[in-house]
Amino acid sequence: MSIKVEDYYAPATFQKMKAFADQHETPFVVIDTNIISKAYDDLRAGFEFAKIYYAVKANPAVEIINLLKDKGSSFDIASIYELDKVMGCGVGPERISYGNTIKKARDVRYFYEKGVRLFATDSEADLRNIAKAAPGSKIYVRILTEGSTSADWPLSRKFGCQTDMAMDLLILAKQLGLVPYGISFHVGSQQRDIDVWDAAVAKVKVIFERLKEEDGIVLQMINMGGGFPANYITRTNSLETYAEEIIRFLKDDFGDELPEIILEPGRSLISNAGVLVSEVVLVARKSRTAVERWVYTDVGKFSGLIETMDEAIKFPIWTEKKGEMEEVVIAGPTCDSADIMYEHYKYGLPLNLASGDRLYWFSTGAYTTSYSAVEFNGFPPLKSFFL
Ligand SMILES: *Cc1c(COP(=O)(O)O)cnc(C)c1O
Helix, strand or coil, X not given: CCCCHHHCCCHHHHHHHHHHHHCCCCCEEEEXXXXXXXXXXXXXXXXXXXXXXXXXXXXXXXXXXXXXXXCCCEEEECCHHXXXXXXXXXXXXXXXXXXXXXXXXXXXXXXXXXXXXXXXXXXXXXXXXXXXXXXXXXXXXXXXXXXXXXXEECCCCCCCECHHHHHHHHHHHHHCCCEEEEEECCCCEEXXXXXXXXXXXXHHHXXXXXXXXXXXXXXXXXXXXXXXXXXXXXXXXXXXXXXXXHHHHHHXXXXXXXXXXXXXXXXXXXXXXXXXXXXXXXXXXXXXXXXXXXXXXXXXXXXXXXXHHHHCCCCCEECCCCCCEEEEEEECCCCXXXXXXXXXXXXXXXXXXXXXXXXXXXXXXXXXXXHCCCCHHHCCCCEEEEC
């Protein structure tokens, strides 16, 4: 398998990124913010009626927060630290949702004091905390969804609750003086099966109807989370196809009078805009007769590539060297044997690859720098540069 630049980047764009990269020592991620800007516009165009809340955890760089703030985005925030950072960029609390269902009561209070009035929940204990610490706020309940087998990075099990509990929580929210506002779900990140949204929207519809009929509660919002794709080795449908299909599911269930729709993209907005540039430290074989070569590079699981865990995300890797390819194991630089990125999925790299050659990891703008360890083996966190 050999990766072609033009399958991932416009040649001029890649040339610009590479020219910049040539001036800097590896490892780092170079991010072209024009690509983020276009991804945002494409999502806007695909879902004209939706409000976009950027999931800050994908990449919390101020360059990205500022860009998206100026484009009118709102923000999905998971901690008081992300809140401080985003508000520090001048984003008002009315553009913020506290989307983490796992939070301390004093952190809820902190958000409330900063003016945030939109909170996710999926448990009674959390809901009671919100009622005390953030009285009168709008509540949306996260439900469990299927789809963990077709998502490359599932977000299932840990978050969300069953339909019955979601209804109980929204009824309780009302009793506690909160505003039962809507339902959220996340079908799993890098979700390749669009039909998973169909099942999720159908569940939401049931909750909307039953709460209205049985309890007189009229919900107003559906938060459809993230899950939209980035361009990795395993190809996906285009964003337009996702949008067309998902809108059809919404209209099938809710007709033309859609409730307020929120999207929380992370990966799909940012990933494609970044190229991680690393250097080959060593190429080695484990015995005289071993067929397989090990390629050790100066970036690894602990410096931004944790999504290679279980080889879940398969980043396209490009190198300038051409010629005969051979299957390799690709591993990072640290003294931890978990620091192997790809061993089962066979990456091909040129036979003449040698120490000092550069590897270009495409679509690494999201979930890389934000995951990088601060000092494992003394290696500094993964840097990023913005064009
Ligand atoms: C991580 C996360 C997202 C972003 O998901 P992507 O698949 O990266 O788009 C959105 N919403 C919530 C609540 C999340 O935790």
